[in-house]
Amino acid sequence: MLPHLKPGGEGLRTRLFQIIFESDTPMAKGFDIVLMALILASVAVVMLDSVPVWHAAYGPVFYWAEWGFTIVFTIELAVRVYCLERPWLYLKSFYGIVDILAILPTWLLLVIPGAQSLVMVRILRVLRIFRVLRLMQFVGEGRLLVEALKRSSHQILLFLFTVFMLVTIFGSLVYLIEPDDAGFTSIPRAVYWGIVTLTTVGYGDITPVTPLGQFVSMAVMLLGYSIIAVPTGVFSAEVIRSIRADRYSDEACPGCGYDRHEHKARYCLRCGTWLDEDTPDPRTQQDDAPDAEET
Amino acid sequence: MLPHLKPGGEGLRTRLFQIIFESDTPMAKGFDIVLMALILASVAVVMLDSVPVWHAAYGPVFYWAEWGFTIVFTIELAVRVYCLERPWLYLKSFYGIVDILAILPTWLLLVIPGAQSLVMVRILRVLRIFRVLRLMQFVGEGRLLVEALKRSSHQILLFLFTVFMLVTIFGSLVYLIEPDDAGFTSIPRAVYWGIVTLTTVGYGDITPVTPLGQFVSMAVMLLGYSIIAVPTGVFSAEVIRSIRADRYSDEACPGCGYDRHEHKARYCLRCGTWLDEDTPDPRTQQDDAPDAEET
Amino acid sequence: MLPHLKPGGEGLRTRLFQIIFESDTPMAKGFDIVLMALILASVAVVMLDSVPVWHAAYGPVFYWAEWGFTIVFTIELAVRVYCLERPWLYLKSFYGIVDILAILPTWLLLVIPGAQSLVMVRILRVLRIFRVLRLMQFVGEGRLLVEALKRSSHQILLFLFTVFMLVTIFGSLVYLIEPDDAGFTSIPRAVYWGIVTLTTVGYGDITPVTPLGQFVSMAVMLLGYSIIAVPTGVFSAEVIRSIRADRYSDEACPGCGYDRHEHKARYCLRCGTWLDEDTPDPRTQQDDAPDAEET
């Protein structure tokens, strides 16, 4: 999936490369499905192990399952590295880093033993769940969406910055208006309230109690309700634009170089050059069939 | 409404078929309206019966009404089966299964009596409400929407998967950050909190209490507030595309095979062939009526 | 604003009609602004009077202000009726009914005195606020939006019906899953919870407590988060369509009757008839300037 990845050498390594990194043979597809199932199972084990009741009942099972998954994923990573021409290129890529982070926490348990570190390791263990990101590889469909997101990302970032600015100002305002016991104990907390309100999440853990505070809140709510239109509008426009872009061929006219003809175009719309190189230009046969031109 | 359904035989069965399965005669329209009213009434009875105060006051009335509806719907299903050529085709279809599920729970009360089973039957009884799905039959308008949904379903599923992935990662993160007494007692519960937050529902039954947890929450809220743009943008584009597609005929040009002419087109835009086969091409009459071209 | 309204007779009645029902003279504009201010002031008085602190302090002031507004609006309605040719046409229209409802509650206080009726009158009094609807008259801009809403209303109603059906099924499901003390005491209450959740309002007054209930809730939330795309997409498409429709003139071609030409079109795109009737067709001057045709 990464265009710059190449198998290192012939024979076994090339075959392993085709199974692991490509997905057009039945073998490679089978590998993908098994790997996907293993990733989901390992995430499920981490999740269930965190539920006190399940941990009490099946703790040891989860522990050994965790080790099993870690060993399998470690072997898988070793094979990936083995069959590549330039393994570092993969290890430094996003998926390589995720692969390493997915197995590191469990192995670190061996190197850094002791009671205190256990809590710390729990933090790293959660990174395990990044393994799920691997699933993204299996879905090629999302490319169009990701592209539209990328093109609108600049405007959406600007939108998020504006949101943050508005929330800072309104949060500070409500912080001054509301008494401390309403939950607005500091500006950062008031900003948190502002985001909860503007994004229309509305937990209700901090709510204004004074009429003036409620009045400002209403302004924030209506603002949040209205400006949701901005990212939606920008992204809708991008998706529509990318659908429309599909209508245009990107081959340049051999006559004048113009390169935004519709797929159905047969003559260049600027200089009139015949575009379809596989069939002869009907105009050159003009003398044989002059009435065709007349229509 | 199901294109493969055919009446079995002549006479009474054909007439019943036209009343029950079609809706172009006044009789059939009357049947549809009566059935719709019965379905809504039966759902209302199940709902009201679940309210303790109403159950205490009108329990027996609801009980016999329930039996009345069940008998009527059973007769209706019997007639449907009777007038069809191949009843199994209907019974195996979505609407057939819903029809059976809608009457089964009440009949099961007879077969499996006893105090304990009453609670169990309540579960089955709720399926009764699937009867409402039948109403879908009466609305033909939704077809366009359903089609646009189908075409965008692939991208929306991908979007939901991404949402679930993000929620798993962020939920685990907040599970590690927040103390247990804030409600984040396990990763699945933290994922539940993540969905409550990302979809901007925001119950407030579980909320972060630490500054770091609130900071991560703010990221989740802003994410949820922004990426709502994705399904909306995709679906908007699909609806606009389907409106635009309406502008184009899908009949191929008899001359060159090009098949994306606007409905108003009279000549093929590629080869100039006359497209409207019902009327003669004015060009062939050019010599007889040259002034027609001049207007 | 209502096209069928006509002044009754000449002189004073016509002049009053122009002031009250039209808005192109300075006098009529002044009347509109004064009326708008009076309506907003009367609504403000009703609202402030409902606040206990304000009622205690200014109760009598509000009482007489209320009577003042009622008398002014009654006189205004009388004048409206006086200057119309067919007053009943207006009184039966939407704005006529709103006008009557806006003054009725206060007058009813005289006819039906007594302590008990006071509470009842409070209900009617709120209808007073419908007076605000009158403000709609002053805003002509909304016509485009209302039209787009009307054209998409059929699909949005269908959408709302689907939402209600889904909420009924999911609500019943959660009603069966959750224990009664979680707040799911009846199916209607569970449906209320379903709407609170699906629309992403999320009060948090009723929340699922069992893992299974939370799992179903997550499905409802994700559903609500995704299908918001439907009304948004439908309405976006309608607005874009109405903007595009602006591009087309609705004047029919005098040659063939085709009526969807762009405003910039000068020749009929079907039969080639010259469309701009104010200037001569350059083709009729063809003999004088043959090179113009050649470009």
Added chain:
Amino acid sequence: MLPHLKPGGEGLRTRLFQIIFESDTPMAKGFDIVLMALILASVAVVMLDSVPVWHAAYGPVFYWAEWGFTIVFTIELAVRVYCLERPWLYLKSFYGIVDILAILPTWLLLVIPGAQSLVMVRILRVLRIFRVLRLMQFVGEGRLLVEALKRSSHQILLFLFTVFMLVTIFGSLVYLIEPDDAGFTSIPRAVYWGIVTLTTVGYGDITPVTPLGQFVSMAVMLLGYSIIAVPTGVFSAEVIRSIRADRYSDEACPGCGYDRHEHKARYCLRCGTWLDEDTPDPRTQQDDAPDAEET
């Protein structure tokens, strides 16, 4: 950034003007980045100082940092004023007022000393955060969005007014239905509840408890869930329109004055006039190079 601003005089003032008000030289870009960092740091200090724990630990540090920022921003404002030809024009502009408001609260502490004023000053101090608005200057990208917002602002205001009207009516209705101890103690509070519900924020601090009240709430929620489509649809259409408008040049044809040609157009689509004035019209060279036409 403000087109009417001009440096006052030559030499130093012009050079300072270029650094402070423009951003095309490396020096000016450096100044912008340093200023942006200072603004963010000063906002961070005000925010952290409001957290009780941080104030107790670092109160004096924050106090002197505050004074440091205030002096730096005061000098900056003085230099701005010094290098302008007409300083009042800047001071009366939006950014000028924000600049003054950003430094005023701290200076006022000197003029109006005393314990009582401290609380008052806290209110003014928050205005300090308006400094963040200055950051807007650095982002030129948002212009397109702001323009689309401006064009749709009229319709969005109308939408907000409709929302407010609906909320007033529904709020009053629920105020009458619900008992006072449910939180609906006055119509303004009920309107606050209405906005919390319609915008799908849903704090849950005031919720209906009667079945009828919950029924009306459901209507408000579904309304809020549906009409969010209005601002989104309007804004989407505006963004799409502005992207499309980009395709058209606004230069009028020298022949007929038509001014909606696509950028790629070389001949006027109405009268055939050659539009590109920098290069000669190929048609005038037709006799010299007839094969150019043939390509």
